Amino acid sequence: MLLSTLFSLPDDLSLVDVHLENEELTLLLRSRQTSATCPECAQPSPHVHGHYTRQLSDLPCLGKVVRVHLEVRRFACRTRGCSRTTFAERFPMLTLPYARRTQRQADALKAIAFAEGGKAGTLQAKRLAMSASRDTLLRLIRSTTLPKRKTPQVLGLDDFAWKKGDRYGTLLVDLQAHAPIEMLPDREAATVARWLRTHPGVKLISRDRAGTYAEGAKRGAPRAKQIADRYHLLVNLRDAIKGSLVRYQDRLPILAAARTEPPLVSEHPTSSEEMRASSETIPLQDSEKGSRGGTERATQARPLTMVEQRRQISRANRLARYEQILTLHRQGVSQRAIARQLHVSRKVVHHSVTAGSFPERATSSRRGSKLDRYLPYLRKRWEQGCHHGLQLVRELRTQGYTGSASLVGQLLGQWRASSPLPQQPSRGKKRQAAPPLRRRLSPRQASWLFVKAKIHLDEKQQALIEQINLVDADLGELYQLGQDFVQMVKQRQSHQLDAWLLRAQHSACIELQGFARGIKRDYAAVKAGLSLPWSQGQVEGQITRLKLLKRQMYGRAKFDLLRLRVLSRASSSHHTKCA
Numbered sequence: 041m042l043l044s045t046l047f048s049l050p051d052d053l054s055l056v057d058v059h060l061e062n063e064e065l066t067l068l069l070r071s072r073q074t075s076a077t078c079p080e081c082a083q084p085s086p087h088v089h090g091h092y093t094r095q096l097s098d099l100p101c102l103g104k105v106v107r108v109h110l111e112v113r114r115f116a117c118r119t120r121g122c123s124r125t126t127f128a129e130r131f132p133m134l135t136l137p138y139a140r141r142t143q144r145q146a147d148a149l150k151a152i153a154f155a156e157g158g159k160a161g162t163l164q165a166k167r168l169a170m171s172a173s174r175d176t177l178l179r180l181i182r183s184t185t186l187p188k189r190k191t192p193q194v195l196g197l198d199d200f201a202w203k204k205g206d207r208y209g210t211l212l213v214d215l216q217a218h219a220p221i222e223m224l225p226d227r228e229a230a231t232v233a234r235w236l237r238t239h240p241g242v243k244l245i246s247r248d249r250a251g252t253y254a255e256g257a258k259r260g261a262p263r264a265k266q267i268a269d270r271y272h273l274l275v276n277l278r279d280a281i282k283g284s285l286v287r288y289q290d291r292l293p294i295l296a297a298a299r300t301e302p303p304l305v306s307e308h309p310t311s312s313e314e315m316r317a318s319s320e321t322i323p324l325q326d327s328e329k330g331s332r333g334g335t336e337r338a339t340q341a342r343p344l345t346m347v348e349q350r351r352q353i354s355r356a357n358r359l360a361r362y363e364q365i366l367t368l369h370r371q372g373v374s375q376r377a378i379a380r381q382l383h384v385s386r387k388v389v390h391h392s393v394t395a396g397s398f399p400e401r402a403t404s405s406r407r408g409s410k411l412d413r414y415l416p417y418l419r420k421r422w423e424q425g426c427h428h429g430l431q432l433v434r435e436l437r438t439q440g441y442t443g444s445a446s447l448v449g450q451l452l453g454q455w456r457a458s459s460p461l462p463q464q465p466s467r468g469k470k471r472q473a474a475p476p477l478r479r480r481l482s483p484r485q486a487s488w489l490f491v492k493a494k495i496h497l498d499e500k501q502q503a504l505i506e507q508i509n510l511v512d513a514d515l516g517e518l519y520q521l522g523q524d525f526v527q528m529v530k531q532r533q534s535h536q537l538d539a540w541l542l543r544a545q546h547s548a549c550i551e552l553q554g555f556a557r558g559i560k561r562d563y564a565a566v567k568a569g570l571s572l573p574w575s576q577g578q579v580e581g582q583i584t585r586l587k588l589l590k591r592q593m594y595g596r597a598k599f600d601l602l603r604l605r606v607l608s609r610a611s612s613s614h615h616t617k618c619a
Contacts, residue, residue: 056068196247
């Protein structure tokens with residue numbers, strides 16, 4: 041009786057013998073039942089037909105492996121019409137039919153599998169004297185049936201990456217229960233709407249500013265109130281401010297005084313109009329384009345879009361930095377010192393020094409160009425001094441070039457904008473320390489200051505903000521609008537939203553006007569986000585845990601496996617808290 045109690049044996053089993061051999065403890069168990077129930081007709085039968093022995097693995101005892109030898113009897117079913125002739129007696133409190141381990145060991149291994157995963161769980165089980173392969177642990181996870189959860193009243197949803205930039209899924213979280221309730225294989229609006237229609241009862245839906253989830257929530261739960269996340273509102277505000285500061289970067293304050301040359305990127309202020317004029321190249325007149333209309337007509341250049349203007353500003357900054365690197369390199373300054381002085385990586389410095397010309401950014405198109413096979417010839421003629429576009433096009437025509445002249449003009453424009461080839465310093469020249477250079481406040485740094493509360497700024501940062509406000513009235517207005525919006529979001533002053541939108545629409549900041557238009561399109565959700573306490577904080581935390589589980593499982597983290605681990609762990613932790 042003492043040993044039976046120690047090993048927690050069911051009442052229908054008796055412990056016949058115990059022996060220890062080779063650090064392995066073996067228990068011999070025998071049934072106490074006088075009859076067994078047929079699994080087919082559910083009628084009891086006392087007629088014993090035969091017996092056999094099952095070998096099961098059990099939980100370890102004092103660090104020793106425990107084996108169970110279970111004597112099982114087969115009974116004959118004498119019920120007329122029953123399709124079963126014989127059947128084996130079953131012990132549901134100890135093990136399942138055809139299983140090779142006890143139910144309590146299976147539960148222990150399942151807990152290890154959910155906590156550690158397959159490979160790590162195998163190592164942990166081995167330390168606990170329970171042998172199981174990683175495939176076995178994953179099968180235990182997949183055999184788990186998730187408990188049914190009621191439809192939440194307050195739902196939060198956000199996406200997570202299966203492969204960043206390529207494929208995404210959706211995680212749904214019960215914000216009142218603090219637990220995820222479902223995973224969806226994609227982030228399509230139709231998938232979200234389908235889940236909401238099959239789970240009616242959601243009253244509030246918290247989401248980010250993505251239009252996909254807004255559309256899915258509207259189609260699946262039209263009566264539910266949507267809540268825009270406050271954090272994402274502030275992120276969108278900072279992006280708009282940073283986009284505006286790119287156009288005003290020549291007016292941002294200088295962080296350090298200059299003593300020697302060369303100048304910094306922003307030392308010579310360049311307006312967007314000047315950069316636009318300098319970057320535009322005169323299109324080449326292709327004589328063969330006259331086949332459509334006969335005569336050549338000059339076309340006026342179209343106005344640049346905001347994206348093209350930002351791209352030109354970015355290129356001008358990179359070109360100025362490239363010229364700085366070459367200037368310092370010619371002065372004999374080491375690459376390490378140049379990287380430290382200009383606040384860039386050594387890889388950027390090395391690439392600029394060895395590039396031979398200004399390294400343009402690669403285009404997004406993956407297709408080859410008609411001009412590719414003629415690039416060596418064009419480069420040779422360019423280095424020989426022939427910079428006339430029409431002349432080079434005529435020479436290419438004789439070699440079989442069938443592309444347009446504008447394609448050649450674009451390439452030559454890039455070469456004209458490039459700096460001359462860098463001159464390598466002589467080996468005997470002694471390297472010098474980099475001189476201190478002037479460096480302006482970058483738009484990215486300034487955008488953080490614009491959205492940060494003034495009480496959280498140090499003295500230097502406050503001085504920079506005051507200097508920015510005094511230099512330009514538009515920047516002062518932009519700073520004040522940003523501060524007012526941050527305060528309105530943090531203090532949930534939804535009644536001030538309409539007045540702020542009116543001020544933003546009449547401001548001089550184009551990006552802020554676009555931000556205000558975006559809020560108007562999502563007005564109801566933003567208004568709810570500024571008045572209700574719910575946010576995406578819980579959802580972001582659950583997404584972080586999901587990523588941890590996915591990375592623990594490496595390539596085995598298929599959708600069904602990851603879904604079981606995420607939802608089962610959340611359910612078990614929630615039940616533990618409730619208990």
